[in-house]
Amino acid sequence: MxxxxxxxxxxxxxxxxxxxxxxxxxxxxxxxxxxxxxxxxxxxxxxxxxxxxxxxxxxxxxxxxxxxxxxxxxxxxxxxxxxxxxxxxxxxxxxxxxxxxxxxxxxxxxxxxxxxxxxxxxxxxxGEPTSAQWADLLSSEFHRRQWNLLRRLHADEVLRDMFPTISHSAVRLRVDLFDGASRQALVHELDGERYEVVRVGVPGADWVEVPTDELIAYLRAALNDR
Structure with missing residues (x-):
């Protein structure tokens, strides 16, 4: 070779x-x-x-x-x-x-x-990569299973400014697209009423189960925590 x-x-x-x-x-x-x-x-x-x-x-x-x-x-x-x-x-x-x-x-x-x-x-x-990425994920048949979660996240005026990707069936939100060490969170939908969230890169962080009515507030806090 x-x-x-x-x-x-x-x-x-x-x-x-x-x-x-x-x-x-x-x-x-x-x-x-x-x-x-x-x-x-x-x-x-x-x-x-x-x-x-x-x-x-x-x-x-x-x-x-x-x-x-x-x-x-x-x-x-x-x-x-x-x-x-x-x-x-x-x-x-x-x-x-x-x-x-x-x-x-x-x-x-x-x-x-x-x-x-x-x-x-x-x-x-x-200067519009985040909005383009949301539009792509929300229209991609490949990610149909994540559409409900994506729509829920995108409906929030704060979270829609985070850059989204799909990683192992979970939605990843990143504060700064160009910074690999930027605050990030992974969200995995369990059954439509419960979610698991993990803060990426935080020492000792583990998956936390979050109810539907607390999901947006939890993510806002996790991604804005300095």
Missing amino acids: ETHWRDLYPDVTAAGGLVPAIKEAAKLSEGEIWPAPPATDAVIVETARGLLSVDPATEERLFRVRVHIPGFTWDIPGFTWGIGSTDDLGSLVEAVAAWREGVPFDKLAVRFTFLELDEFAGALER
């Missing part, structure tokens, strides 16, 4: 790996790009519009680009979506640098045709 990888990525091998290859090509300073934990061939580039991850394929020469909003730790899932792929390291680096510099998404799409900038990326640029 290692020999096969070297054959696919001789330029990366010659540079000493993907991290130095991208740093050398993009002239990014130290601390702005690093290997993605756990140990993989992927790298992470920090930007004001989320973390960009670059993941080289193993069966063909292809650099896959994703945007990653981290979880509380790398062991806790965050929010990730693919934005394209290319076999050209030079084009990849130029696209990463342009994304990092804040080039508008419509110009990025024209300049780098391999990028696939969807509606969420547009919402991110407009």
Whole structure:
């Protein structure tokens, strides 16, 4: 596999790996790009519009680009979506640098045709990723089982400002989309009348059963507690 990888990525091998290859090509300073934990061939580039991850394929020469909003730790899932792929390291680096510099998404799409900038990326640029995410989850047939809970949470004027994701059938609410250590809570619906809630990242926190009529107040308190 290692020999096969070297054959696919001789330029990366010659540079000493993907991290130095991208740093050398993009002239990014130290601390702005690093290997993605756990140990993989992927790298992470920090930007004001989320973390960009670059993941080289193993069966063909292809650099896959994703945007990653981290979880509380790398062991806790965050929010990730693919934005394209290319076999050209030079084009990849130029696209990463342009994304990092804040080039508008419509110009990025024209300049780098391999990028696939969807509606969420547009919402991110407009500063509306949270409302776009709520709309997506509330209209997704895949998440139909969570619709009742999502609607209950979204109806609250405070909780609808939290960024929602679905994690193992539970709804995760995060105060700050771009901060992996931001206050978060997981809500799991038991039977429509009872819920379990856990405060993510709080030492010793465990699932707490919360009745329906107390759910909103409990979540407000948990997510606003400093």
